[in-house]
Amino acid sequence: MYEKILDIAEQLFMTQGYQATSTRQITELLGVTQPTIYYHFKKKEDIYYAVMLRLSKDIEQNLTKIVCDSTPDLERKLITMVEFLKKKHPFNFFVMMHDVQHSLPKEMTTKLYQLFSNSYKAPFVRLLTENSPKLRESVNIEFAVSQLFILMASYLDNTNPKDNISEMIDLYLHGIYRT
Template identity: 45%
Template structure:
């Protein structure tokens, strides 16, 4: 039942947002009682965090698998990682960020930030920082990966713009003066 609750909650949270999703909607879709839901979770915020934890583990595993492929050049790795997020990541990023910043407690917001940093950003930092052709100071990697996420995030909600996503990654990596 635990995983079934998370499956339904993930679909609702990612399509409607935290505020618009009620525990009643979750229980109605599963045809269970509120007490049955609260047997597994303390409250709605606990359900949301559990959804994010499970999602981040899935994302991290896939991003790290791509980044570990030694035979791929940096642009191919970054592109495959971004395409994975675009194709497989069930999220309205703007909605998710609003939920995290405005609707959740400070404690849960911080825990989700740590999940994102480890599961989403760090695989990109690792790819960028380990490429022998890129020379940057160590302290720049988190910022650089954050800027890359700004580029990628604008393409996450649709797979219709894969070519634009790939072109944007190329521009990010090589700039306007690419030969």
């Protein structure tokens, strides 16, 4: 039952966000009562953290696998990483960040940020660090990855009608300025 709760909760949290998802919705989709959920989790934020922990492990494992792939092409790896995130875990990044910052206690926000940093962000930082000789010397890799996530956000929630991730990565890496 624990995994079933997480499956349904993940689906709801990733599409509606934390704020708009209720434990009542989770129980209705599962066809169980509220006490069934509260047997496994004390409160909604505990469900959210368990969902994010499970997602983070999967994300970190798969993104790291892409980074370690023998394909030497930075651009191809970035495209593959973004495509993986879009396919495997579509979510509305802006809703998620708003929920984390405004709907959860500070302690939980800190734990979630740590999960995000280690599983989502770290593989991108590693990839750019390993490819730093190809980057301009003035590039701050942490900042560059943060900007990439802002750019990626509109592609991850599956509302973008044209799937032009390759174009987005090309623009990210090469800019618009003619050299």
